[in-house]
Amino acid sequence: MTSAPLEPFAVTIDFATGALVPDPDVLDRRLADLDGYFVADIDDPGVGAYTVHEVRVPPTGNNLLSSTTVLAPGKVGDEYFFTKGHFHAIRDRAEIYLTLSGEGLLVMALEDGRTVTKEMRPGIANYVPGHWAHRSVNTGTTPLVFYAVYIGDAGYDYATIAERGFPVIVVEGEEGPEVRPNPRYVAS
Amino acid sequence: MTSAPLEPFAVTIDFATGALVPDPDVLDRRLADLDGYFVADIDDPGVGAYTVHEVRVPPTGNNLLSSTTVLAPGKVGDEYFFTKGHFHAIRDRAEIYLTLSGEGLLVMALEDGRTVTKEMRPGIANYVPGHWAHRSVNTGTTPLVFYAVYIGDAGYDYATIAERGFPVIVVEGEEGPEVRPNPRYVAS
Numbered sequence: 001m002t003s004a005p006l007e008p009f010a011v012t013i014d015f016a017t018g019a020l021v022p023d024p025d026v027l028d029r030r031l032a033d034l035d036g037y038f039v040a041d042i043d044d045p046g047v048g049a050y051t052v053h054e055v056r057v058p059p060t061g062n063n064l065l066s067s068t069t070v071l072a073p074g075k076v077g078d079e080y081f082f083t084k085g086h087f088h089a090i091r092d093r094a095e096i097y098l099t100l101s102g103e104g105l106l107v108m109a110l111e112d113g114r115t116v117t118k119e120m121r122p123g124i125a126n127y128v129p130g131h132w133a134h135r136s137v138n139t140g141t142t143p144l145v146f147y148a149v150y151i152g153d154a155g156y157d158y159a160t161i162a163e164r165g166f167p168v169i170v171v172e173g174e175e176g177p178e179v180r181p182n183p184r185y186v187a188s
Numbered sequence: 189m190t191s192a193p194l195e196p197f198a199v200t201i202d203f204a205t206g207a208l209v210p211d212p213d214v215l216d217r218r219l220a221d222l223d224g225y226f227v228a229d230i231d232d233p234g235v236g237a238y239t240v241h242e243v244r245v246p247p248t249g250n251n252l253l254s255s256t257t258v259l260a261p262g263k264v265g266d267e268y269f270f271t272k273g274h275f276h277a278i279r280d281r282a283e284i285y286l287t288l289s290g291e292g293l294l295v296m297a298l299e300d301g302r303t304v305t306k307e308m309r310p311g312i313a314n315y316v317p318g319h320w321a322h323r324s325v326n327t328g329t330t331p332l333v334f335y336a337v338y339i340g341d342a343g344y345d346y347a348t349i350a351e352r353g354f355p356v357i358v359v360e361g362e363e364g365p366e367v368r369p370n371p372r373y374v375a376s
């Protein structure tokens with residue numbers, strides 16, 4: 001081996017709130033950080049959209065990175081709050097999302113524009129295979145809390161989504177959430 | 189890429205029982221399968237020790253394998269029921285155990301005999317770094333249920349534990365579980 005083994009450790013996850021103990025690495029995303037991501041304009045850029053609570057290990061292909069995400073309920077125009085979403089920098093790396101609280105949709109897209117949308121609710125473990133960009137959407141009225149595990153060297157490609165958008169958007173329709181084509185999606 | 193991307197999919201986990209929906213791949217371990225693992229003799233080899241409910245994906249280094257394990261409460265002599273435990277065939281591959289129900293101990297050991305023992309209870313995410321053999325022990329009175337995620341190509345080396353045992357055993361002492369040296373451990 002090239003380095004000494006890591007020491008085993010543990011974190012405690014509050015399934016209701018997504019808080020970790022210990023919780024040293026919290027990323028705080030406001031609507032301002034999502035400027036340009038929604039079809040409608042953002043009214044109040046100071047509103048909190050989501051927090052990511054990371055468990056830190058070396059980002060190598062033999063380790064597992066993990067985090068909880070707490071996505072607030074809310075809408076910008078008729079679009080539900082969502083996470084930025086990304087491809088993995090190393091495209092073929094998989095990820096698992098285990099929903100702990102709340103309800104939502106997991107939108108996944110290939111670079112060719114094909115999309116798959118899956119339900120998120122407590123107890124559902126979503127498998128995000130390699131090559132699928134992934135964004136979670138809170139379609140409920142309470143925080144959407146999920147635990148993510150992914151291969152340590154996966155990395156993040158946020159730029160492709162920032163530039164092209166997702167092929168679909170999730171809006172509040174007459175009878176609940178509707179998945180519709182994104183009028184601003186830039187096909188490759 | 190060398191093959192087409194997998195399709196996204198989901199399984200639903202019952203956090204109380206560990207059952208999956210769908211649940212096509214259930215491994216059933218009886219005490220007979222643990223013959224020679226405990227210090228004391230087994231009275232009834234037909235007694236169920238644990239079930240493993242596997243989520244199948246190709247076992248490659250870009251994928252994540254996952255499963256729930258349901259470990260029954262019970263003892264053989266004064267040792268609590270445990271899983272066989274293994275090193276990963278590719279030694280440096282990490283694993284995460286998220287406990288969903290029950291209580292227990294996660295015993296981890298390096299090949300040089302050093303051990304670390306961590307608590308398992310609902311909400312605790314245990315990080316098992318590469319190079320650490322791992323065995324879960326049910327020290328409670330209800331099933332110990334946990335969700336495991338590991339890198340797809342990790343593989344399993346059960347033989348080393350079958351031959352040498354773990355350096356420590358977990359027994360019921362006067363004031364609860366006690367971790368003691370294993371009199372049958374074969375040091376390397």
Ligand SMILES: [Mn+2]
Nearest residue numbers: 088095134150
């Ligand atoms: Mn990801």
Ligand SMILES: [Mn+2]
Nearest residue numbers: 276283322338
């Ligand atoms: Mn393992």
